[in-house]
Each structure stands twice: as C-alpha cells, then as structure tokens.
Amino acid sequence: MAKRKDLLAMKPKKIAVIGGGSSGWMAAAYLNAALNRNGKTVAEISLVESPDVPRIGVGEATVPSINHILSVIGISEGDFLKRVDGTFKQAIKYVSWLENDGSAYYHPFNRFRGSPIDRSGLNWLMSDRSVPFAHTVSAQPALCDANLSPQMAGPWDFGPPLTYAYHMNALQFADLLRDTSTARGVRHYVDHVTDIEMADNGDIAAVITRDGLRLDADLFIDCTGFAALLIEKKLGVDWVDCSQWLLCDRAVTLHVPYDHHYPGYVRPYTTATALDAGWVWEIPLQSKRSLGYVHSSAFISDEQAEAELRRFEGKHADTLDARIVPFKVGHRAKSWVRNCIAIGLSGGFIEPLESTGLYLSDLATVMLAEHFPYGDDFEPLAFRFNRIMANRFYEILDFINLHYCLSRRHDTEFWREIQKPERVTDRLQAKLAYWRMKPPSPTDFQDQFFPGMPNTALPSGGFAGDHRSPKDAGGIFGVDSHEAILYGMDFLREECSQWYGEDRPPTQIAEIIASRLKLAPQKLPPHDMWLQRAVGMPVYKSASAPSGNAGRQ
Ligand SMILES: Cc1cc2nc3c(=O)[nH]c(=O)nc-3n(C[C@H](O)[C@H](O)[C@H](O)COP(=O)(O)OP(=O)(O)OC[C@H]3O[C@@H](n4cnc5c(N)ncnc54)[C@H](O)[C@@H]3O)c2cc1C
Secondary structure, eight states: OOOHHHHHHSOOEEEEEEOOSHHHHHHHHHHHHHHSOTTOOSEEEEEEEOSSSOOOOOOOBOOTTHHHHHHHHTOOHHHHHHHTTOEEEOEEEEESSSSSSSOEEEEESOOOOOSSSOOHHHHHHTSOOOSOHHHHHOSHHHHHHTTBOSSOSSSOOSSSOOOOEEEOOHHHHHHHHHHHHHHTTOEEEEOOEEEEEEOTTSSEEEEEETTSOEEEOSEEEEOOGGGOIIIIIITOOOEEEOTTTOOOOEEEEEEEETTTOOOSSOOSSEEEEEETTEEEEEEEOSSEEEEEEEEOTTTSOHHHHHHHHHHHHOGGGTTSOEEEEEOOOEEESOSEETTEEEOSTTTEEOOGGGOOHHHHHHHHHHHHHHTOOSSSOOHHHHHHHHHHHHHHHHHHHHHHHHHHHTOOOOSSHHHHHHTSGGGSOHHHHHHHHHHHHSOOOGGGGTOOOOTTOOOOOOTTOOSTTOOOOSOOTTOSSOHHHHHHHHHHTTTTHHHHHHHHOSOOOOOOOOHHHHHHHHHHHHHSOBHHHHHHHHHOOOOOOOOOOOSSGGGOO
16 A cells, blocks of 8 residues: 555646535535645546536534635635625524514523533533523523624624624625635636446546537535436436435525615624424525525415515515525435545535534535545545544434424424424434433433434445444534534423422523623624624615515514
C-alpha cells in the first residue's frame, strides 16, 4: 500500500460534480477549499449543471453547522447575509403541535447549564410546569418573542455568545457558492448530461453532455437532486422508502414580499405551525417571508392545501403565486458506490421540519473531504462513509418522528393517523419506553441502542455482518434537543403526577437567564434594525397585522 506522503505527491484526482443546486455547489466549494491548500492542488474540480432542470429552490432554513462550511470556504458573515437575503435563526417555534389551540414551544440553539450534573430537565419535571421548559434553560425563547437580534450593533459584551444559524434565499446561496468556487478555479459547464459512460471495471468513466462535452473523472459526485442520474439511473442503487413513518410528501409554497406586506418585524427564528394535514414553515428573509405548507397528499389535495395556506396567511395572500414542490422521504441504500457519491437529495431526504436537508449535504461533503480517496482503494472509505450517513439519517428520522407522535391532536384524519403505533419507528418506540422509566440524560446519546430495540439489519450494506451500529456519538440532536421537543410536547405529564404528586412547586427560571434577559433590550437591537444597519436591509412600511400567524408576536 502506498504511503500517505507518496499519495499526496500523486497527480491531482479529477472530481466531477453533476448538478448545481445547493448541494452541488456546496460540495464543489468546500472540497476545493478543504483539499486544495497551501498552493497544492489535490483535486481538480469541475461542475456541470443543466440549463433545463431548475434547482429545487427550497432549503432556506439552516442549522448552526453551516458556519463551519462558510468559514472553511472563507465567506464572511456580512458578505453571506448581503448576498443571500439572509437573516438570523436562533430557534424553531412550534405552534399548535400539541393541541390545535395556538399554543407554542421553542427548540432553541442555545442552552444554559447550571452545574456539571445538569438537573434542569429533572427540576422542570418536578415543578408545576407553569413556565415552558425551553424558557427555563435558554434566554433564546424570550429573545425570539421580543424579535431581538443575536448580535449586538457594536462589539460583543453580553456574556457567552448566542448560537445561531441563518435563513437564506436558496437560489442565491447556490449562486454565491458558484461565484466563489469558479473564482478559485472550479470549472463550470452549463450543459445537460445525456449519457454516462462506464469503465470496464464497473466504475463511471465519464459523463457526456448534449453539446458534446465528455467529462471524465476519478470521482463523480451525484448532486442531480431527486433525478439521481448517476447513483440510481446508471448504477441502480436502491432508494429505501421511509414514508411509513413520515407521511408528508409535498409542499405548497408562497412568498410574501415586504413591499406587498410587511408585518412590522423580522423574526429571528423559523416558525412551524401545524395545520390540518401537515405544517407550514414561515421563514423571514430581508425582502420577504417565505411560507411552505408541508402536507400529505393522502389526506389533502394540492388545491385544498393551497387554499388552507392562503387562509392561514390572510387576505393579502390572494394575489400571490403558489408553487407545488413534491418530495419523497427515504435514503439511498448506499450513498457511496464504486467511484460515485450521492450528495443532497439524490442521497436521501427527510422532510424539512428541523432543516436537516442542507445539514446532510454538508455532513456528506465534510466526510468526503475527511475520507478523500487519495489512492485507488475506495472500499473501506466508502464503507465508513455509508455507515455514518445511514446512522445519521435514522437518528434524524426518529427525531422528526418524535415531533408528530406525541401530539394530542385528533381534529383531522392526518393527525389521528400519524399517532398510530405503526407510524412510529421501532427505535423511537424503544427510546420513549426507556425515557418513561428514566428521563433522557446526556449518556443516552453516546449509545443509541435502547432496551427493546430490535437489532435489525440496515440496508446500508457494506461488508458481511454489517448492521446498524448501536453507537452514533456524533449525532446532531443530543439531550438538549430531545428535552426541548419532549417537554415542549408535555411528555411525562401523567408519570410526573404519579411520581411527584399533583401539588408541585412553581417552575423556576435560572437566575443567570433572568438577569441576562433584563439586560437584553439595552444590548441587542431588534432583528430588523440590526439587518438594516449591518447589511443594508431596506426599511419597509408596516402593514396592518395579517390574520395568519404573521400577526401573532
Ligand atoms: C419542500 C422542501 C423544503 C426544504 N426545506 C429545507 C430547509 O428549510 N432547510 C434545509 O436544510 N433543507 C431543506 N430542504 C432540502 C434542500 O432543499 C436540499 O437539500 C437542497 O436544496 C439541495 O438540493 P440538491 O442540490 O440536492 O438538488 P437540486 O436543487 O434539485 O439540484 C439539482 C441539480 O441537478 C441538475 N441536474 C439535474 N439533471 C441534470 C442533467 N441531466 N444534467 C445536468 N444537470 C442536471 C439541475 O440542473 C440542478 O442544478 C427542503 C426540501 C424540500 C423538498
């Protein structure tokens, strides 16, 4: 086997990225920045995107891991926010998920820990629940309620930083990555791939385009979205369907420009409001609000969904154009097969409730840089890559499933169906049974095997004996996120009455959070004001409050 030093001295590997959506450009930009350093070219990267197949155009809310991608690529926060119509996201607010009554809870990115053994979850369970859980462990829910920015106008002097992600225009994000990558040497072809040429050993040899380009490479990254041109259409790798557990398969989207209707503020968080057959996202940008009703076509037609979304938003939405975006929930049996790696929607998709689409693309890209095949032996690297991607996929699937299955809504067929036991994954059922015995704690997430969980084989393949590892210590959603959803959904209410009686003490907010919140209005400007001053967001005239969720503070 060649030594690593010799491998680095080898001639650059050719990488062909097929597809120029967010995942294609993220892969091209990140691999270029991460691999080609110190004046050395390890990878020669080309990207081809079709002029005929538009990008999916959704994918506007992110999680904080996007900061890693941006910093490796070398895009500053200011440039990013200006180029992508960007705003801050500190949390997701869930409205009407437990009951159909407008009640809400937050899943914030920041969490305060009072002591090395954190008892805040347990303390909340032992209290009368008079304050929502997330408000007792994080300043962010109250900062979000007040529409405050997570950044100060001047230099930061407000204690530990507030963790945040961003909202952005997905098309402009891909454009920004395209401009950054091509300026640094990534070759860009706008052409439609019509054929794929195979090598004798079963690898992909080249892609052929309509205009006669033959693009050969050592490694092909399939970023063609749900079309999955290389991984599925050519290599025949199966799609593992997961629609049994997540019923939604379409979104109807609307954009509400602020010069058409400005509610008077820019929320520093995403709102997810449960509707009759799914839920609607509200994503505030600098120029507009983006809405999307994620729904199940088995329970509502596109026309009914569009009408419900328009009613939700209010009269002013009547004149706005709506668009239908179909999708499917599942993953590729293996994301990396031979010299082809599926990244983005071609590799898998879980519905957008916790904004994990771009996260999975970004994880795959970062892992590919770490598992980069400098030599010719791809197999062990691909094996590890596929296992981690499959583990992470199922962790997220369970977590999204959790949001639905604890609901007490029975007002529509959709909500009755989604709570049936067969709609809840075996793993999640085992986790919930375990957490009914013992509330969740950090070590639960170092070993995601739970008593009663069947040790079923995963179709992620690999070597003989491959099955899902019980361990996935690097998961995205740990104890903090699980507590936010579980307790936001009023988990263990009956058990706590039995364990601790009915007469429990009032819920306390940690002193450090209360004192931070007292200072917050002096330190943190309103989100819209910060955007106007720092990145030039226009000043809009406020409309009267709309009748939908946009009107509620
Ligand atoms: C309803 C919905 C909401 C979502 N919301 C979020 C969210 O809030 N947050 C989040 O993180 N993720 C979200 N996602 C996921 C996110 O949109 C995707 O992960 C992201 O946009 C990446 O898409 P992509 O690049 O894989 O595919 P696409 O954007 O579909 O790009 C496919 C590319 O392949 C090219 N192509 C196709 N065929 C050919 C061909 N023959 N020749 C050459 N090129 C070709 C196309 O031209 C295009 O450039 C959402 C997804 C859906 C469906």
